[in-house]
Amino acid sequence: MYRLIERDGCAKSGEFKTVHGTIQTPVFMNVGTVAAIKGAVSTDDLNNIGTQVQLSNTYHLHVRTGDETIKKLGGLHKFMVWDKPILTDSGGFQVFSLAKLRKIQEEGVYFNSHIDGKKIFMGPEESMQIQSNLASTIAMAFDECPPHPADREYMQNSVERTTRWLIRSKNELDRLNGLEDTINKNQMLFGINQGGTYADIRIEHAKIISEMDLDGYAIGGLAVGESHEEMYNILEETVPYLPINKPVYLMGVGTPANILEAVDRGVDFFDCVYPSRNGRHGHAYTRYGKLNLFNAKYEFDERPVEEGCECPACRSYSRAYIRHLLKAKEMLGMRLLVLHNLYFYNHMMEDIREAIRNKRFKEYKKQMLENLTHSS
Amino acid sequence: MYRLIERDGCAKSGEFKTVHGTIQTPVFMNVGTVAAIKGAVSTDDLNNIGTQVQLSNTYHLHVRTGDETIKKLGGLHKFMVWDKPILTDSGGFQVFSLAKLRKIQEEGVYFNSHIDGKKIFMGPEESMQIQSNLASTIAMAFDECPPHPADREYMQNSVERTTRWLIRSKNELDRLNGLEDTINKNQMLFGINQGGTYADIRIEHAKIISEMDLDGYAIGGLAVGESHEEMYNILEETVPYLPINKPVYLMGVGTPANILEAVDRGVDFFDCVYPSRNGRHGHAYTRYGKLNLFNAKYEFDERPVEEGCECPACRSYSRAYIRHLLKAKEMLGMRLLVLHNLYFYNHMMEDIREAIRNKRFKEYKKQMLENLTHSS
Numbered sequence: 001m002y003r004l005i006e007r008d009g010c011a012k013s014g015e016f017k018t019v020h021g022t023i024q025t026p027v028f029m030n031v032g033t034v035a036a037i038k039g040a041v042s043t044d045d046l047n048n049i050g051t052q053v054q055l056s057n058t059y060h061l062h063v064r065t066g067d068e069t070i071k072k073l074g075g076l077h078k079f080m081v082w083d084k085p086i087l088t089d090s091g092g093f094q095v096f097s098l099a100k101l102r103k104i105q106e107e108g109v110y111f112n113s114h115i116d117g118k119k120i121f122m123g124p125e126e127s128m129q130i131q132s133n134l135a136s137t138i139a140m141a142f143d144e145c146p147p148h149p150a151d152r153e154y155m156q157n158s159v160e161r162t163t164r165w166l167i168r169s170k171n172e173l174d175r176l177n178g179l180e181d182t183i184n185k186n187q188m189l190f191g192i193n194q195g196g197t198y199a200d201i202r203i204e205h206a207k208i209i210s211e212m213d214l215d216g217y218a219i220g221g222l223a224v225g226e227s228h229e230e231m232y233n234i235l236e237e238t239v240p241y242l243p244i245n246k247p248v249y250l251m252g253v254g255t256p257a258n259i260l261e262a263v264d265r266g267v268d269f270f271d272c273v274y275p276s277r278n279g280r281h282g283h284a285y286t287r288y289g290k291l292n293l294f295n296a297k298y299e300f301d302e303r304p305v306e307e308g309c310e311c312p313a314c315r316s317y318s319r320a321y322i323r324h325l326l327k328a329k330e331m332l333g334m335r336l337l338v339l340h341n342l343y344f345y346n347h348m349m350e351d352i353r354e355a356i357r358n359k360r361f362k363e364y365k366k367q368m369l370e371n372l373t374h375s376s
Numbered sequence: 377m378y379r380l381i382e383r384d385g386c387a388k389s390g391e392f393k394t395v396h397g398t399i400q401t402p403v404f405m406n407v408g409t410v411a412a413i414k415g416a417v418s419t420d421d422l423n424n425i426g427t428q429v430q431l432s433n434t435y436h437l438h439v440r441t442g443d444e445t446i447k448k449l450g451g452l453h454k455f456m457v458w459d460k461p462i463l464t465d466s467g468g469f470q471v472f473s474l475a476k477l478r479k480i481q482e483e484g485v486y487f488n489s490h491i492d493g494k495k496i497f498m499g500p501e502e503s504m505q506i507q508s509n510l511a512s513t514i515a516m517a518f519d520e521c522p523p524h525p526a527d528r529e530y531m532q533n534s535v536e537r538t539t540r541w542l543i544r545s546k547n548e549l550d551r552l553n554g555l556e557d558t559i560n561k562n563q564m565l566f567g568i569n570q571g572g573t574y575a576d577i578r579i580e581h582a583k584i585i586s587e588m589d590l591d592g593y594a595i596g597g598l599a600v601g602e603s604h605e606e607m608y609n610i611l612e613e614t615v616p617y618l619p620i621n622k623p624v625y626l627m628g629v630g631t632p633a634n635i636l637e638a639v640d641r642g643v644d645f646f647d648c649v650y651p652s653r654n655g656r657h658g659h660a661y662t663r664y665g666k667l668n669l670f671n672a673k674y675e676f677d678e679r680p681v682e683e684g685c686e687c688p689a690c691r692s693y694s695r696a697y698i699r700h701l702l703k704a705k706e707m708l709g710m711r712l713l714v715l716h717n718l719y720f721y722n723h724m725m726e727d728i729r730e731a732i733r734n735k736r737f738k739e740y741k742k743q744m745l746e747n748l749t750h751s752s
Binding site for chain 2 (some may be wrong): 034035036038039041042043044058072073074079080081183302314316317318320324327328330331333334335336
């Protein structure tokens, strides 16, 4: 249940009550693809870096270890020892980006596992069954992620099918939530708006799915190759047609600047692999711009990655030490930067919430965007 | 300064005072080759798993990042943020095992770096200079690690040179400790006993180096291919000729069983990569035998790796979850097992100390050896 707390322009801040606790928005979900954050980060660590909600991938968990195994072990929360909210994606994005030899039909998608080539079928019902087995807090509807660019006719047909799949997803999840042996009988469902960069298709689709009274609404199929300006434009056009009293989730986005711009257009939820992936590659996000810790200029730099930061890396270790670890290919260097980057994202969201709730988001955004452009 | 607290048969327990705090022995040193424990383990973590002393590798730090850089950054303690004791090896073992195209002369060893092929010379003076730059608590004398097997004549000549190198090591470290800009002017020196499996050469060498009043004595050149029985036999023959009022360090050893047997023959200090390396490969040490967490039988096992263990892995996570992480190649699986294994070693040493100080070491050893043979 979403409660809108404050609006500042189009930016909004709310709280979203779930059976696993309340999420304050805007929020950045920390991505734990296979029930673990890449970079040797545990759920104990997440509790120390301000993580509110964790995202796991339906497709990955289905093909490796398996959702039925996880169900027998009591669901994802028990499995990874995390009592706060978890959102699972629908598997759709991975089916369309990772899996091989896929074939899209009205009933769903036939594809081969990227792990062992095994033939798999996934449609709305299968996606819901897997997510119900995982027992996440929030399930995502099964949708098609159309290629970018896609022609208008393809997009129109794809979006219509995504709507039909959303109805099937909702019906199936309602059924699963009513079953005796379902772990989380209160599993929520977010629908996904599609339409690529065709604003009119997006708007039409947003209107249709808004009538379905879902728990939240996502905007999918962005950050797939279009420009940032196109993405911001689509948000401006589409978000107003999604319910104001429901959370809006922009899938797979993005850089700190992307997030600031999207918040300014009414987005509540985000997820992205950037903080963990960039951390593993030696890049750190800071309030003063991005740092490449492989850079020779940090050889003798005894300052923490970000001065004033209270993350587990910055509390103890120097840039010089982390640079040394990265160059020596020590996992610890990656771990420390991933912890820092996730802490940075989580705390930037905290600042964003505070700014919106104090009606000074524009000012905050301007200042942050200026700071972030200093790359070093 | 070593103080013998208790003897139980040949087993001994003492305490070793250093400028970085007191070490209770017997002790297992946690190996941080390049100023980091492999498996994404930080010095903050070491403080949580009962580590008393950390070991870093002179050769590795010399060829990568460089001891002069670390000196400019205030020495190893400041660099890796660790205020307890650090022992650095002499670099000798790595020169003889890792480096290519080496040439041994009276003055030292010429070799090519295993990183970039660069020509390097290292003799006793160079080794001491590097260790002084690193500013470890305890420096190891520069020795030759003879191949195994080596013929008697080779061994005799090698050991005599190692004695001459020990004298040069001591003289150089005395000089360095007296210099104005030396970071740790109280750096201690351990000499190394060599002689392969020739007990008479070992004993003769032990007698000679014992007269030098060093801070401690190591037994090197074991665990290089000889049988466990040969190793235990050499310890029985040699340790009685090392001073009882100094710590005895068995280099590079070993399994929990090896450690129990060596303690029973008078050894105080140990180091080994087994707990971290085996952890990274999915193997866990427990009081109830060794576990291979890749094993299918752990798929639904909700127990911790070791029941009753208070390590950061066992406090939170199940065997089933760790198995899943390992199979999904998630770094977190390795990290959790390395933390568990180091915790296991550190706490086994604590139990060993308690057993010796309560004069019930034989009983403890018998029980542990019985338990450890249960491999699963």
